[in-house]
Structure formats: structure tokens, C-alpha cells
Amino acid sequence: MKGVILAGGTGSRLRPITHTGPKQLVPIANKPVLEYAIDDLVEAGIGEIGIVLGNKGRAEIQEYFGDGSDWGVDITYIVQGAPLGLAHAVGCTRDFVGDDSFVVYLGDDLMREGITELVADFDPAEYAAGIGLQEVDDPSRYGIVDVDDGGDVIQLVEKPDDPPNNLALIGIYVFTPAIFEQIETLDKSWRGEYEITDAIQGLLDDGHRIQSHVVHGWWKDTGKPEDVLHANRLVLDDIKTRINGTVEDEASVTGRLELGEGSVIEEGAVVRGPVSIGERTVIESDTYVGPYTSIGDECEINGAQIESSVVVGESEISADRTIVDSLIGRKATITTNQDKKPDGERLVVGQNSSLEL
Secondary structure, eight states: EEEEEEOOOGGGGGTTTTGSSSSSEEEEEEEHHHHHHHHHHTTOOEEEEEEEEESSHHHHHHHHHSSSSGGTTTEEEEESSEEEEOHHHTTTTTHTTTTSEEEEEEETTTESSOOOOHHHOTTTTOEEEEEEEEEOGGGGGGEEEEEEESSSSSEEEESSSOOSSSEEEEEEEEEEEHHHHHHHHHOOTTTSSHHHHHOOOOOHHHTTEEEEEEEOOOOEEOSSSSHHHHHHHHHHOOOOOOEEEETTTEEEEOOOOEEEEOOEEEEOOOOEEEEEEESSEOOTOOEOOSSEOOOOOOTTSSSOOESOEOOOOOOEEOOOSEEESSEOOOOOHHHTTTTTSSOOBOEETTTTOOOOO
16 A cells, blocks of 8 residues: 655645745754654655645655655655645556555645554555544535445535534545546536546446544644644643753753753753743743753743743744744844733734744
8 A cells, every 4th residue: 555645735724834945844852843744654654655736835745755765765856846635646646556555645744643444444445545533513514425334434524504413534545546547527616626536436326335433632734823733732731751862950941841962951941841932942940941942952941931831943032021832034133122011912924924923
């Protein structure tokens, strides 16, 4: 079985962070979101991965992941170009897939329990496709899948007024090459895109069996700043303490902490985990880093109070302010404006920005 990761989106909902880089490389607990998808495919035993790229961020993604050898896989890059929908993106992988079954993973999604069971349970001799589902609280807001007593899919219903159940599509699929024939027959939807749900419904209409697989544990889309912050919190909840840098005497560190090589938490600094700090970063004296915060490589934090936030990297924050629930892009500079004394700041700061607070 092969793996396909769809990484062609423009990241419009994450602007300004994505004005200067692809959304698939936005870090969650100091690891690009796309890397979690690769890790899940590797864990499921998949060694050949195709990454579908759009027009934006193509070079950065290829530079970061290279040929995949650092992850023990062989990566092939497939150019989709203009984003014309998930079905169009999947259709672009036909030459890469060949006659194999394949997993499709959305490149900005995170799953706590991975896809190993989904892959292991799929039998291409019995099913043309398998789809990942999760129970949701408000099924009328989602694409819902009606299934029979044996777990076979009966119908896909988009945002139903009267939902047959609470099992929602989460964007993880397993396909046989039969899906390509369906994609070729599609017309664009009202959104101007080729919808993968229409292709799956076509398989059903032609008499193919489709397997459902209910995913337990959390699943998270990282398409908006608040989603990135929530995903960061979920991932940090599971980290273990790993200190490769230096915690000076008289620094106060409690809770779980990841501290990268060359990083220093100076005496007088306070860090309350769970916190992830990258490499060559300095947390200076009189600085507070609170729970559910990730600070990337080569940052300098001096005198600020930061909590429940993501600092992408190469940033200098010396504002004597409380910064909470914030997403701060690479190479940002945040300093103090002495005339303003708010209770707390909530920020989304793009790359190379400079702020006075």
C-alpha cells in the first residue's frame, strides 16, 4: 500500500502566517504539521509516499522533506497546480499509485491515534474504499456517513437536517484504483471544485462496497489560528520531559518540558509545563513561559509572560506584557511601548513583523 498526502492548499485562513510560508510547515509543538502525517504513514508500515503540492510553498516543502530518507521513506512530489478540490488532487496521483491501494491523508490534519488500524483492517479484495469517521456532537454541521449494522457505508449526506447518526467524515481515506474512474466522470460542484465525496458516492452507486472505520481519540484540522493553538495544546498534553539544553540553577521549571539542544533557561526564569522549546533559544531571567506554549528555534524571550501560544521561531520578544492565545510568525520582534499597559495581548503576527506593545 502507498501513501498520499494532500498538501496543495493555499492557507488563506492562516494569513498572515502563510503569506511567507506554506501552512503545512506551521509547527505544532515544534514539528511541522505535515510531518505528523508522514509519521503516521510510517507507523502504519507505508514506505512510498506521494505528496501533492500546489503552486504555493512547493519549494519549501520539498526542501524540508527532501527524498524522505530522513524518515525512512521514499517521497515522490506530485504537482497539482491550481487547487480544484480533493478529488482533483487525488486524481493527480494516478501514475504514482499505479495498481496499488493507497491511503489519502490531508496534510493539515492531526490524529492522536494515527492510521495503523485503518490500514490494517482494509481488504482491497472486498472493498473499493475505506473512510475514517468520528463521532461528533453536532452532526448537522458535518458530512455524515450512514452505515449498516456491519459497518458498510450506505450513503454520504452533507450537513443533514435529520442526521441518521453522528458519524462524520474526517478526511482520512483508503482507496483502490477504482476511485480514479469515478474522478474522471465528475463535474464541478457549486464551489467550483471536484469533490471526493461525489467520487465516493459514485463507487456506492456502481455497487462497490465501502468500509467505515471509526477513529477514537482526537482529530484536528489546523486550518485557522485558533485551530493551530488548540492542536498545539492537544499535542503538548502528551509530551514527555526531554531536556537537551541547559536549565540554570535558580530557574523555576515545573511540569513536562521539551528543551532543545543549545537552548538555555536562565536563572530567575519561570517555566510551567507542558512546554516545548526548540534549539538555540534563550529564556532570559524574569521571563515567564506558561503551560501549552511552544517556542521555536533561535528565539530570545526577555521579560515577557507568554502562555497558551505558539512562537514559530527566530523571534525576539522583549515586551513586558502578558501574551496569551497567540500565534507569532518567524522572525517577529515584539517590544514594549511604555505608554500602554493592558492586561493581556492576543496576537496573530506574521513573519518579519515588528510590534510595540
